[in-house]
Amino acid sequence: MSRIGGKRPRFSRWWPARIGGALLVLFAVSVLVFAATEAAPGDAATARLGPQASEDAVAALRDRLGLDRPAPLRYLDWLGHVVRGDFGASYASGRPVGELIGDRFGNSLVLGLAATAVLVPLAVGLGLWAGLRAGRRGDRIVSGGALGLAAVPEFVTGALLMAVFAAGLGWLPAVSLLGAGQGPLDDPAVLVLPTLTLVSVSLAQNLRLVRAGVAEAARSPAVDAARLNGVPEHRVALRYVLPAGLGPAVPMLARSVAYLLGGALVAESLFGYPGLAALLVDATAARDVPVVQAVALLGAAVAVAANLAADLAVPLLDPVQRHPR
Template identity: 50%
Template sequence: MSWSLFLLRRLAALVPTLAALSVLVFGATELLPGDAVGAVAGPDATEAERAAVRERLGLDDDPVTRYLRWAGGAVRGDLGTAYTGGRAVHELIASRLPHSLLLAGLALAVTVPLSIALGLWAGSRAGRRADRAVSTGVLLVAGLPEFVTATALWWLLAGELGLLPRVSLVPLGGSPLDTPEILVLPALTLAATGVAVGTRLVRSASAEAVASPWIEAARLRGVGGARLAVRHVLPGALAPATQAFGLITGALVGGAIVVETVYGYPGIGLELQQAVAHRDIPLVQGIALVLCAATLATVLLADLAARALDPRRGSLR
């Protein structure tokens, strides 16, 4: 398959996938507990005031009409207006998403090299003691809920040792980079899960590559140790590992919801948690849709990178 056809087919698959996800997002917000009208009108509003709010928000329309109105606006870049504060949803997302992307980027910068190093080391020693030790360790970390990992790191690094701030507060009107120490705990928490999952995937791909005929041929030529792992095992494992890292990247942004809430970090995850708490449906829908689109874009880029790195193809054509 040519490079252009491969790209077109992937892009064509994204559109119906995102459309299906938008339906799921809209349907899920319809099931949120609570009353959006009550959240906007206030607890002391009269029935007449509640009716006026319901009409203004368009909640009297049937779900299909409301979905089509919302989806049509999203296609034009209009995600609606948040119930709380009255700001445009896209403006709120634009103000918080860079903070989460920065956090995910830092976590990924730790996740990728560590996952490759540990996975390659374990996969090259499949079945040995080193492989069992690494596999057991990452399995334990991967099995821990993120809030448990976050709490443990907070207790150790911020509580007992006092090395880092207890809360990741950004100065008013500033950037997280103004106080970079607030990024350490949330980034480490995200990276812990990312490294655990990434290591298992790289280890699996590396073990499969080690069992291939060309690795045996390299060994017969006297190649061994780090040279064998880096020059012969890694290229065969890199393509599937790249696709795995694409999924991990999307999971890092999604996982920030828990981590940002624990540390009070002002990213898109904390904004989503607060929007759900206040029954701010347009904001919940907008954030969820943007996260879905970002994840799909990440997976697409990972597929393209994996195709480029696949040694069986040699080069893109």
């Protein structure tokens, strides 16, 4: 009873603080995003009408878009609508921003989930395998390969993959363009090269963190005791070593997943994939402030959610917190 009674208050105080901190982070991001768009030169009126437009035409458009109102009032008005799920209308097209994001977010989500489905098993599996063989030839090969992969920039990896598998072998499309009304799952081949490019960015660091955690956990007294008690090696690895070894790697893995799900600019731009990154680039060029603000805030929300999930996973993986005394 004392164990249970000692455990619940700690977590009941811990989680509200984490959630409150996440909300404060999102609020701070909203302020920074709004301030950054305000500080950028020009505005949507001048971008839409062009440099040859008269001052009267620009002033009339600013009045219609509400750009002549004080910035604090526009921020509060925008934040109030965002809380209700209304991101406003695009300055460039007039369409609701939610619709524009919905069209692209699904594509980025599919690409991010595909990359996550490749990244997590590879990082965990190879990290576990190398960590259990710390200092041996297999560990040196895996660790050296991870270092080499980390040294290659993302756009170089993507270009090499394109040159080999698209231009050279002709197995995969060089660009990931989608037809009207077509989704990425209608032609899964367009996902392969962007997925591999995204995985190459995050695999090395996550693999090395898992490997380091596993190598340290494998030398712990709890693992030695399990082996002395005759626990089979595969159960030692999966039940004792892997959960303890994953603890240090989970926060980095969460950040990597947030990066993959949020839309990766280089990979999507390199392969012409119609995701959030391409939408953000187009909106920035057009000074389409509502779209830029919404995409940036959505990316921050994904990152915060991933880190909250990591905060939950770490205590569950930590034997000390799972079995408090």
